[in-house]
Amino acid sequence: MNPTDELRTAAQTLMDLADVAQTDLDTNDYWKPYPKATAWRDGLTNGMGGASGDLAAVFSPAVAHALAKVLRETGALHTPTTCQHEGCMPHGCEWCADEDWPCADLRNALAVARQINGGQP
Numbered sequence: 424m425n426p427t428d429e430l431r432t433a434a435q436t437l438m439d440l441a442d443v444a445q446t447d448l449d450t451n452d453y454w455k456p457y458p459k460a461t462a463w464r465d466g467l468t469n470g471m472g473g474a475s476g477d478l479a480a481v482f483s484p485a486v487a488h489a490l491a492k493v494l495r496e497t498g499a500l501h502t503p504t505t506c507q508h509e510g511c512m513p514h515g516c517e518w519c520a521d522e523d524w525p526c527a528d529l530r531n532a533l534a535v536a537r538q539i540n541g542g543q544p
């Protein structure tokens with residue numbers, strides 16, 4: 424899978440999970456005792472608790488969608504340089520002019536995507 428596909432796959436996974444979680448947040452009785460604006464945070468810190476609950480509480484469906492956008496846009500912007508020589512490998516990033524391919528920004532985004540996709544960092 425190429426870097427752009429890895430980023431798109433991770434972004435789609437995040438969006439799909441976030442949409443299901445948002446539906447649950449909007450409809451499941453579990454969340455009803457909490458104020459709507461803070462239900463995600465309150466429900467996770469109360470229900471899960473501890474350090475894991477604190478971490479999960481900041482990763483709301485809205486955050487998941489925002490991270491998905493970062494992953495998608497990083498993949499769309501940071502494209503390899505194109506070369507006219509047949510069989511030539513990319514020489515760097517067209518967007519940020521990093522001489523390495525994948526560039527530093529793309530490598531950082533790929534590290535996130537690969538964790539989401541269940542692969543190696």
Ligand SMILES: [Zn+2]
Nearest residue numbers: 501516519526
């Ligand atoms: Zn770049």
